[in-house]
Amino acid sequence: MKSLIRLAAVAALATLTLTTLASDSSALAIGEVAPQTDVALQNVDGKSLTLANVAGKKGTLVVFTCNACPFAKAWESRVAKLGNQALGQGIGVIAINSNDPSVNAEDSYAQMQSRAKTLGLKFPYVVDAHSNLARAFGATRTPEVFLFDAAGKLVYHGAIDDNSRDAKAVKEPYLRNAVAAVASNKAVTLAETKSIGCSIKFHEKSSD
Template identity: 45%
Template sequence: MKTSLKTLVLIFVALISSAFVDPDKGYDIGDYATDFELKNIDGKKVSLKDYKDAKGFMVIFTCNSCPYAVAYEDRIIDLDKKYKALGVPVIAINPNNPDLQPEDSFEQMKQRAREKGFSFPYLLDEDQDIFPQYGATRTPHVFLLEHTAKGYQVKYIGAIDDNYQDASLVETKYVEEAVDAMLAGEKIKITTTKAIGCSIKV
């Protein structure tokens, strides 16, 4: 009886685990990301290729409704202000299905961007086919890309920093350290971290 019960438990755990396994896990460090063309809050389409002089991009999957994403909004604005002038702008993408999360509708995105004064594009992954390519699972989830002769190479994946609750208590600024190293042509010390946030609504 003990053996059969143990077997059942193992089968149950395996089934639960498999339910959360994405067969297309997205990009790894060193991979080259494909470009996209998504609608911005101004109604125009935005692609990475539009930024001819960009040295890289902070592609951040985020949204209106997630408390974690909201907590990071000011920090995302600061990242764009700091690094856009250095050739590494923020490209924010809302991956959520607005039918499941009405707060993340296109109209609500426009309103939120106005209220917060977003200085970066805020794009809608309307067909929900871009975030799986990247392997984004949370909001916010950051992918730092370097614009190279071969394409957009993935240099960092994960969280913005190590304290979503309080910016004043942050000890390690993962994204800033990664961008600084990339711009200096140095090895990025921390290339992957666990994204902390809400699951993407599909």
């Protein structure tokens, strides 16, 4: 009987592990191109745009983030600074909120508009109204970044840096290094890191 219980526990653990691996592996792979680049997204200025609209000559930075997550809040000033600087380096930038605002009102459109103004964002902060873009990218966390090169291929995916709590204590500025490489037409030496943050609060899938 004990052997059967042990086998059941092992099977359950294996299933959980496979589920986790499947979830992790669903993310866009290095070298792949961005999906759904022609889908219209509402920006905080009230206008609609697409990923194709914001693509830069040197590359494109896509940041899945939100207003409510403590990790997103901890990194938001760094994201704003890096994003604004990247624009000047020929890299298009877009921040995307895929969270369902019914889960937390802090992720409402009005709150997004306020946050963008407070942070001084020079790049779009858009609504992923049905979380379809996050699903297409395989994004699961906020914040989670995807950086594409001039050819439109993914060259970096993961975290902003190695310290969400203290910007002054950062030892590995992953995204800054990757942006610098792309802006200089050089290879990104560290292509993937683990995204640390809150789970995306996905909208329910449409029944259509």
